[in-house]
Amino acid sequence: MGEAIIQIENLVVNYGRPGPRQVQALKGVSLEVYRGEIFGLLGPNGAGKTTLLSVLEGLLKPGAGRVTVQGIDVTRDPTGVRRLLGTQLQQTALVDDLTVEELINLYAALYEVYLTKEQIHSLLERFDLAEQRREYPRRLSGGQRQRLAVAAAIAHDPQIVLLDEPTSALDPQARRKIWGMIRTIHEEGRTVILTTHSMEEAELLCGRVSIIDRGQHVAMGSPVQLIASLDAGTMIKTVLELPLEEVQAVPGVVQARYTGQHLEVESCQPNETLAALTALAARYRQPLGEVSMRQPNLEDVFLQLTGRTLQV
Ligand SMILES: Nc1ncnc2c1ncn2[C@@H]1O[C@H](COP(=O)(O)OP(=O)(O)O)[C@@H](O)[C@H]1O
Ligand SMILES: [Mg+2]
Structure with a gap:
């Protein structure tokens, strides 16, 4: 257990006036982020991830609930909170007539932090953007622009990103590079909160994740804990068309289903299951093609909790 740097209690956010057209973006979400962790907000599109960050940034007033950052209430002192935070710029904010180094300079200055040329250069070097320092953001690649957005977020040296x-x-490739940079800003001692709908990203980077869906908090824990709590077996995926009842009767099979053209089988005895499945396929004169086996992941956690998949 760490020290809570962000506390969110019963956060409710609605868009629009009360009535049938009102969108309840967050329906009473509570969570804590500990100092120094990489915390993931995992959920499909529309879950409420950006809404939650907007409240933290003081851009959006909650309908109810309490949000504090280092003990400062966001509603009471949004400026005080914003000073503690570094926010990744939206890509659109980069489309500007400023060069990369001018942009870094400006974003630090917005927080009354004035960087020397050397400081800007070393920041850009850490983000592998030193060569691009006199370029305009629109001339950068997608990956470079995203790295610039993250560099700008920490230009004023915030504790929380x-x-x-x-x-x-x-x-x-560009993703892996950003992952490396996120690890770097974390190793520098910062607390990082990231939203994602990629379970791979959450598993690779986050110490703890909170899964949210349709404005509601569904689960929380380390990726390993969440996956272990499933108590799921090995997932076997293959291309076969067999009667589902017969597959379900194969030794070791916990459950089986079709997804698109694939047969997905969860097994607690993968070797036995695979052998029996091969025999069953032979009886139906079908070759066992494209077999893959994997351990359960966060996608399975989400599927079990919500009945839907994360990818949208
Ligand atoms: N400005 C807005 N006006 C009305 N509804 C909005 C607005 N922004 C977001 N929403 C709605 O709120 C819900 C949560 O959105 P959002 O926080 O952007 O989710 P996420 O970032 O997880 O994809 C969605 O149903 C979305 O359509
Ligand atoms: Mg979003």
């Missing part, structure tokens, strides 16, 4: 889907729409 909020990253809203930092790697969405990036290719795998």
